[in-house]
Amino acid sequence: MKKHSNRLCGVVAAALLAIPAAVVAADEAKGPEPFVPSGSNAFMYPGEPVAEDEMRVTIFGSGYGYVRTDQADQSIFVELGNGDAFVFDLGEGSEANYMEMQVPYSRMTNLFITHLHTDHYGSLPHMYTFGPSADRWTPLNIYGPSGPTPELGTKYMVEGLKQFTNWHVVSFNGIAVPESDGYDINVVEFDYTLNPGIAYEKDGVVIKHFPVAHSIDGGIAYRLDWNDLCVVIAADTRPTRFYYENSQDCDIVMHEVGPAPSVFAETMGVTEERANSMIASSHTLPVAVGKLFELTKPRLAVATHILANANTVLPTVDGIRTYYDGPLAIARDFMVFNVTKDNITQRIGVGSGSPWVHTEAHRDGEPKYRDDQLTSDFILDSVIPPCKEAKDDKCY
Numbered sequence: 413m414k415k416h417s418n419r420l421c422g423v424v425a426a427a428l429l430a431i432p433a434a435v436v437a438a439d440e441a442k443g444p445e446p447f448v449p450s451g452s453n454a455f456m457y458p459g460e461p462v463a464e465d466e467m468r469v470t471i472f473g474s475g476y477g478y479v480r481t482d483q484a485d486q487s488i489f490v491e492l493g494n495g496d497a498f499v500f501d502l503g504e505g506s507e508a509n510y511m512e513m514q515v516p517y518s519r520m521t522n523l524f525i526t527h528l529h530t531d532h533y534g535s536l537p538h539m540y541t542f543g544p545s546a547d548r549w550t551p552l553n554i555y556g557p558s559g560p561t562p563e564l565g566t567k568y569m570v571e572g573l574k575q576f577t578n579w580h581v582v583s584f585n586g587i588a589v590p591e592s593d594g595y596d597i598n599v600v601e602f603d604y605t606l607n608p609g610i611a612y613e614k615d616g617v618v619i620k621h622f623p624v625a626h627s628i629d630g631g632i633a634y635r636l637d638w639n640d641l642c643v644v645i646a647a648d649t650r651p652t653r654f655y656y657e658n659s660q661d662c663d664i665v666m667h668e669v670g671p672a673p674s675v676f677a678e679t680m681g682v683t684e685e686r687a688n689s690m691i692a693s694s695h696t697l698p699v700a701v702g703k704l705f706e707l708t709k710p711r712l713a714v715a716t717h718i719l720a721n722a723n724t725v726l727p728t729v730d731g732i733r734t735y736y737d738g739p740l741a742i743a744r745d746f747m748v749f750n751v752t753k754d755n756i757t758q759r760i761g762v763g764s765g766s767p768w769v770h771t772e773a774h775r776d777g778e779p780k781y782r783d784d785q786l787t788s789d790f791i792l793d794s795v796i797p798p799c800k801e802a803k804d805d806k807c808y
């Protein structure tokens with residue numbers, strides 16, 4: 413990986429200070445502009461392919477807990493030039509953002525969960541149940557941590573997911589939609605204590621996991637390496653040595669950031685001292701995020717898991733800048749990073765706002781439906797038929 417240059421630091425600082433993009437990026441006419449989210453080539457539209465040697469990282473959920481129309485709960489989508497795609501967390505509301513950028517369900521088959529707070533997997537029941545009605549006809553692969561007891565692990569959550577969605581699955585698979593393996597789930601649960609452990613290794617892609625310090629045991633963060641490119645995926649955590657150790661020599665290091673205590677205190681009506689201890693017990697204060705970024709020196713640092721308002725972003729940047737003066741992005745939904753060995757660009761994905769589900773996978777042969785029927789005769793008898801099939805005038 414290549415360390416960032418002072419020129420890029422200047423560009424980033426300028427972007428954060430809202431100096432017009434045209435002034436700082438005049439020499440970047442070809443391709444997306446580095447770290448300047450404005451200008452004619454700073455947008456990505458649905459359907460853009462990933463170049464062969466490139467990693468593309470899209471933030472489909474930058475917030476947490478309190479879902480907003482402009483911020484879903486955490487989800488990060490990593491696509492590689494070899495065609496692979498990985499979903500990291502699928503927080504509530506984030507599925508709509510995948511649809512907005514026309515990501516088909518068939519590209520959302522590998523889900524890696526950092527921990528089992530629902531702001532990290534709240535969209536899973538819907539994605540699981542509606543995927544096979546579009547183009548995901550293969551099993552869903554869910555990767556996630558074990559817990560301190562079996563009932564606190566990913567496998568147990570998936571058993572509950574199956575119960576929670578059972579009526580939907582029975583009424584869809586082979587009845588409302590063609591029968592397929594899309595409702596099968598492969599669960600891969602790894603030992604959360606390993607530092608690091610291997611979560612996935614295939615076709616040159618290595619995804620490692622390592623423990624985080626967040627509420628109780630059973631949370632992990634991920635690091636993906638491919639083609640000499642690397643991204644560390646944010647997870648909820650206090651600042652830890654594990655995070656620092658596993659973020660070395662990585663192109664993009666993402667880290668969660670708790671709100672500045674003064675803002676949290678004002679918004680939630682608690683004292684600043686109380687706010688400080690609430691955040692520090694499970695999350696990372698901006699100043700500590702800055703220290704971690706300074707220790708790891710990524711080509712691009714991304715702070716996420718933040719409710720981004722004018723009164724939260726500026727104190728957060730201030731806190732991070734206490735220690736770190738390198739390239740920095742404060743995440744927002746649809747932020748896209750294209751990463752190659754030579755360049756990292758930042759853009760914003762733009763869709764139509766009213767997408768139809770996009771499908772890419774195609775099925776051979778006739779679609780199969782079950783011939784048993786689970787609708788009672790008294791209900792079927794109440795259905796108003798077309799007039800050509802009707803026995804009386806109650807028809808259309």
Ligand SMILES: [Zn+2]
Nearest residue numbers: 476529531648
């Ligand atoms: Zn969270």
Ligand SMILES: [Zn+2]
Nearest residue numbers: 527529626648
């Ligand atoms: Zn959490």
